[in-house]
Amino acid sequence: MTQDDLTIADPKMKAHGVNVFYGEKQAINDVSIDVGTDLVTAFIGPSGCGKSTFLRSLNRMNDTVASAKVTGQIELDGEDIYAPSMDVVQLRARVGMVFQKPNPFPKSIYDNVGYGPRIHGLAPNKADLDVIVERALVRAGLWDEVKDRLAESGTALSGGQQQRLCIARAIAVDPEVILMDEPCSALDPIATAKIEELIHE
Structure with a gap:
């Protein structure tokens, strides 16, 4: 599959050259993909290949891991989600996440x-x-x-x-x-x- 196969006109989200590190360990290496509007996009690969890490970079959930560092660019509607001006709370309202293991709040x-x-x-x-x-x-x-x-x-x-x-x-x-x-x-x-x-x- 070439980069052209992953390019979508006017993408909802766009990742370019994304790398994720946990301390010295590199978990994601140079990932680029466009994600369209009203599409289901699946990431498929063996256990431990970085699918969850990449997903977590799309709404800055990796920010919650002290040793994590993300490089490259990820955009939502053309806006850099890692820009200092980005409101992370609002970002996570716009880009919701459901985890592998259910995690309901201890509330009603x-x-x-x-x-x-x-x-x-x-x-x-x-x-x-x-x-x-x-x-x-x-x-x-x-x-x-x-x-x-x-x-x-x-x-x-x-x-x-x-x-x-x-x-x-x-x-x-x-x-x-x-x-x-x-x-x-x-x-x-x-x-x-x-x-x-x-x-x-």
Whole structure:
């Protein structure tokens, strides 16, 4: 595959010459790719080849690792996401992430989904937040299973339900890009099918 095969007119995200280091160890070497709008793009490779590291560089999650250093350029709508002026909190609202292992907050189901819209000012009142929470849970295929127990802890759900809760949490702020790091690896076929439907939608 040549670089021309990975070039998209007017890409949503663009990575050019990206390298990621953890201390002295180089985890990613000179990765360049354009990611289009309204496309599902999959990164496929053997375990340990750097897929997760690259994904985490797309919304600056590597910033949370003290030894990590990212070089090269990554743009979102033509804007350098590593520029000093970039608001990382806003970036992560625009570029959401769902991890391989479900990581619900130790809060209620409702508060797990409502947290992002609340802190980003997307819901001026409780009625608006109720609508956002319900819509996200419906889109994640979880509403019918939890609508009567929204006050229960998200950590009490099954593994598949927790992962769909994390997806609902990610999409509640209407991100422009969703990064998913093997979101179905620990799920049964039925839960996997629901998440695949959501990705298509």
